[in-house]
Amino acid sequence: MSNISATPSSEAYHIEQYVIPAPNQTWERRQAQPAPLDPRAVRIKVMYAGLCHSDLHLWQGGYDIGRGQTYNFQDRPGHEYPIVPGHEIAGQVCELGSAVTPEDGLAVGDHVAVYPFIGCGECPQCLHKRDNFCEKPLQRVLGFQRPGGFSTHTTVPDPRFVLKVPVGLDLRTVAVATCSGLTAFSAVQESRSALALSSSVRGRARLLVVGCGGLGQWAIRLATTILPVAKLDVYAADCREEQLETARTCGAMATVHWAQGLSTDEVKERTLLVCGDRVDVVIDFVGSSQTTSHSLGVLQQGGTLLVVGLYGGALEHPLPLLPLRCHRIIGLHAGSTAALAELLALIHENNIKSPPIQLFNWHQLNSAVVKLSQAKIHGRAVIEVLP
Ligand SMILES: [Zn+2]
Ligand SMILES: [Zn+2]
CATH class of the missing domain: 3.40.50.720 (NAD(P)-binding Rossmann-like Domain)
Structure with missing residues (x-):
């Protein structure tokens, strides 16, 4: 049975998102049209997106690797500005590709966490679901090489990167759990x-x-x-x-x-x-x-x-x-999809508190970025994306 009958049309909404136009430029708000979904893709209506120090590095264009050198994102495959940043994503399933089946365990309306560290899908590490160890330079990490979560909607290429959230778990905590x-x-x-x-x-x-x-x-x-x-x-x-x-x-x-x-x-x-x-x-x-x-x-x-x-x-x-x-x-960098599922269950069962969350609304994203860059965020900054 296909879920497509329960899926709203891509034409039914517009996407509003923030982009980093180029390194060190102010993040801009833009409108976009939803692209047609690939058969195995899942569209997420983003509810909360966490702001991470990696977003600052993306904004600044790279990492300081010492001895006066910089690891530039633009020298790496697939990092092309403008980029829609945001890789700590919690939200709701809003559209399923035509080849997503009930066996994938997702339905429109589910509250979910998004695993952002998506690998190539073909190397030995990815085939063992160790996407964060992907051996190919062209990973497809959300918010870096693919449009991320500072957007009203984001697209995940396969349902295995979309994890249903235990009932009752706060979605702000879920967002900051993902990275x-x-x-x-x-x-x-x-x-x-x-x-x-x-x-x-x-x-x-x-x-x-x-x-x-x-x-x-x-x-x-x-x-x-x-x-x-x-x-x-x-x-x-x-x-x-x-x-x-x-x-x-x-x-x-x-x-x-x-x-x-x-x-x-x-x-x-x-x-x-x-x-x-x-x-x-x-x-x-x-x-x-x-x-x-x-x-x-x-x-x-x-x-x-x-x-x-x-x-x-x-x-x-x-x-x-x-x-x-x-x-x-x-x-060590990030973790696997299985580790994220285990973590969400642990947080739920043991009532583990996240670090303090400073919540910003959609229009305050740039001020959150500046505060993070000035070390004025104690805990984690989370953006409440437009309802
Ligand atoms: Zn991060
Ligand atoms: Zn890979």
Whole structure:
């Protein structure tokens, strides 16, 4: 049976969306006509879209990769300005392609989360539903290479990237779960084996979360919920003292102020005073030259550093210390569709709170972008898209 009879016509509505015309230009509001749906595509009426630091990088045109160089989006395949940004999307199914069947489990009107990290669909990673590990340069990530969620409607190329939301789950929380929540969840899951090893060797495991913005707050709440708490101590570090109090309310046992200007030795001394002489795993949600250096400095012999943040810069580190200290460095970006489904269920079942959400209306998007760029958003910014 086809769902097409329940599907409104593409002609029945207009699309209003924000675009980044070119790097560093003010985001503009534009009208568009809905394109005909591909047979397997799903059209979403966007209700909430989260604003992410990656949107700022897209606006600025790239990432600082240190030594005076920039990783430019325009040098990468498929990144062509103007771009409709927005990859933290929650909304309602409004139209199904002609080849979407009841077996796909979606119906017009369903409340859904959109998985944005869409890969090529053909490489070995994508065929194993590990789209965030896609091996082809031409990924199709929503809000980067494909039009994203700062739009009244967005199109997802396949129903497997559209996840029905558990009844009663707040759609603002759902929106911020799709990137910041998913990334923090994946990092916490990735740290599990290293922490388990430490707790079996030392009796307890010590995790340090670096950066207590939205991702760090997610990570503290998730770690204290899903990891074996009886054997785990979670600590947090940030250069902003006000964020440390937030980290403690999220469940961090103690916090340490990594004030700007401290040397790596000074950071190590004050961190080990707080964390009781060792740190087994660091999750760095900042990802700057300074935080990764400090993180490696505080790590215990055999410790693991997960670099998640995309602040930018280059890592300067004495190479012999890597083998001598048996340190592992892992980079991590987002997570799989299965991980997002698992996270949404976990949030629902355990009533896990998202970081504080600052809600902006559709007309305030540019001021939200400016506030985020000035570090004036505490938690996550979410745009309520036109009703
Ligand atoms: Zn993001
Ligand atoms: Zn792929």
